[in-house]
Amino acid sequence: MRKPLSTLSLHTFLQLMEAPLVSEVYEDPSSVQPPLFPYQQTPQVFLFAHPATEHLDRETATTLAWRLRGLALLLLVHRQSPAVKTPDEYNAAYRLPGKGLDVKYLTLHDLDEVLELFTDQEREEEEEEEEAEEREEEEDLDFGELDDEIAASVYEKRGNLPDVDSITHLTSENFHSVIAQSSLTVALFYLKWDAVSMAFLSSFIEVTERLAESMVQMSAVDCGEWTDLCAAQTGSSLPIPFQPITTFPTVLLLRPQEPAQHYRGMLGTEALHCFILLSSRASPVLLSTQKEVKSFLQEAPYPELTGFTPNRALGLFRTPTDAGVSLFTEAAKSLRGEVLTGLLTDELADKWAAEHAVKLPAVFVFPSWRTHTRPPTLSIPSSPEELLSHIKSALLHPLPELTVENLPSFLSLGKALLLLFVGEEEDEIGLRQNQALVEEMRGVVELGGGRMERYLACWIHLGRTPTGLSVLGSYLGSMPPLPALVLTHLPSRDEIYQYPMKFPIAAPSVLKWLQRVEDGKESPAGMLGDDSWPPPYDFFDFLKIMDMQEPDSAQQLTPADEDYVDGDDEVIAQGDVAEDEAPDSSSSRFPENNTNIHSEL
Known part of the structure; x- marks a missing residue:
């Protein structure tokens, strides 16, 4: 056994020891189905038996099976069967897990060649893992042991601060006059010492350059300098159209004589640009001809949004x-x-x-x-x-595909997630299998009817949203075979339930399983953990040190739990801080129903 010594590896090895030593089949290896649970992550080795040498071939297969015990499943293929189409020039074949029905054929002269095949493969995997670990260690050294990629990025670019001359700087003195000059002003409230603010500032300036020819006025407020404006207390007789800013960065859309509108989307160039363009149109647009109606329903609202289909x-x-x-x-x-x-x-x-x-x-x-x-x-x-x-x-889509961008909006519904994880398709067969699984989930929604109102049936494609891999692993403590169906984010409890892997994902079976969960007859497979991010060392807890040095000062508050989701230079980070109130330590790994993006206060 050449796997790392862990509970999971030991469990897998013991399961393989219980598998049949040699299985005999009468069909071509390409027609043999991949192994079922609990052996679905195990390679298959095929040897061929001729009628004239069947006894010797069976002994050879048994000898090799003992040497592969715990590493692979061995199958003896009888060539006298008309279903076997493999050319006689090949005397062995193998199939690796996760490769669908793909089979590789070999001509072997020695049984050791089979053993070398698997040991070399494991050696390559170990080398790849070691290289990945070395890369991670190098990344950690870039910015000490804080492991904060955002802060590291800002630190590395500290000599190349973005040019802020293209945006209007709002102050307590000019706020009302600047807002009155344009029908739409987009304001960024930021702190210079906040890593996320500075990372997002570059994206904000890029959007400003894209909108240079438009009527939209792009502006920013340094809340470290203009604290009264960010606290909505300018001393002016004119009212401030927003509540005090307590999370950073915050983007507001300001219009004369109207309350401010919060931007709650992704902190990235494309998402913000699209949101501003859609916001700059009249709401609603008055349509007076059939041609205008057709254009409204079928054409992109702006040339920059060609290919984008809005609601x-x-x-x-x-x-x-x-x-x-x-x-x-x-x-x-x-x-x-x-x-x-x-x-x-x-x-x-x-x-x-x-x-x-x-x-x-x-x-x-x-x-x-x-x-x-x-x-x-x-x-x-x-x-x-x-x-x-x-x-x-x-x-709302009846069966949405979850992505980094839309996850917060779906979580804000407050429903339990019936979440299907599917892997990336490697061929047409895998694509059809994933489509069939999604159709079964749609059948769950339709067959369940009103009973499914309390759940949000959804799915994650791990090829398009690789972040889902770490989510699934954190849910269950280890990576299960795919597809995996879990029930999580129950409104009244933190348990996570996994649909039994031994059963196929079919609408009637899933509904029965949900009923068993509701009746308390299913055991949870995991728990939603507390995702607080404490300082790695006591001497990094600067707020605690400040409190100890100034006991008479106001109690310093640490940011509430934060979530960071990386993807294409876009970051979601969340935290809440309430004045004179300690942060809630029971928050889940996903954003709660509040819509704050990030907090450093």
């Missing part, structure tokens, strides 16, 4: 003075940057209503993920908040 909502009313128009307009303002909204009235609205067999007033919702199907239709409720909630519900 859309279209309100239909008999007249511009209809009571529902004001409700729709208020909801549209709250959706700026996230949903394009349009307004139809008079004859055009009547025509649309007749074509789609709906009664006015009504709202059509066009989710970005829905294609060539009838859009959901909503009636007008009694309040903008209720209409806003209905629109967001209609935009």
